[in-house]
Amino acid sequence: MFSRGAKERDAIEKKGHHFSHPHPLKPIAYQQTLNLTSPCAACKLKPSGMIYTCTVCKDYFLHKQCFEMPRKIDHLCHEKPLTLLPKTGYAKGYFVCDGCGQTGDGFSYNCDPCGYDLHMLCALMPLFATHESHVHKLDLTFESPEPTKSFACGICGNPGSRQLWLYRCKLCEFNAHLNCAR
Secondary structure, three states, X not given: OOOOOHHHHHHHHHHOOOOOOOOOEEEEEOOHHHOOOXXXXXXXXXXXOEEEXXXXXXXXXXXXXXXXXXXXXXXXXXXXXXXXXOOOOOOOOOEEOOOOOOEEOOOEEEEOOOOEEEEOOHHHOOOEEEEOXXXXXXXXXXXXXXXXXXXXXXXXXXXXXXXXXXXXEOOOOEEEOHHHHO
């Protein structure tokens, strides 16, 4: 799906520094006794598993997976490289993900010349999914099969946007929202 910059990631991890934060980050196993009140600065999810915490700020952390995300990726959804941004460059303070259509204020992958943005977690979406409601595997599709109209989700029955990603079985013309197929 995309290539990772392993050398760059390893060098950053060894030093305990991350480009998104001015202070050193220390790897620890999360425990509730840490009393972290903020979500992960990157994905905005609650703390769990291995995390990197700030030794100065005390309430700043990144999940291990978020800490290790490469600064640049090549993704099948876009013809140009995408750069990981710790905060949006938009004046409004958030971006709209071109994959799922939701707003975000955490880390994003961005193509500045195109104004293309992805949630960091959308960039990690599997290229196929399975769902109990359909017998075949569903392929991640970056554009609607119906360019002039929305699709109907085969799982929830609600319409889906023709501009957003979906999971699709081409054989049966079965379509599903990203969140429904997970």
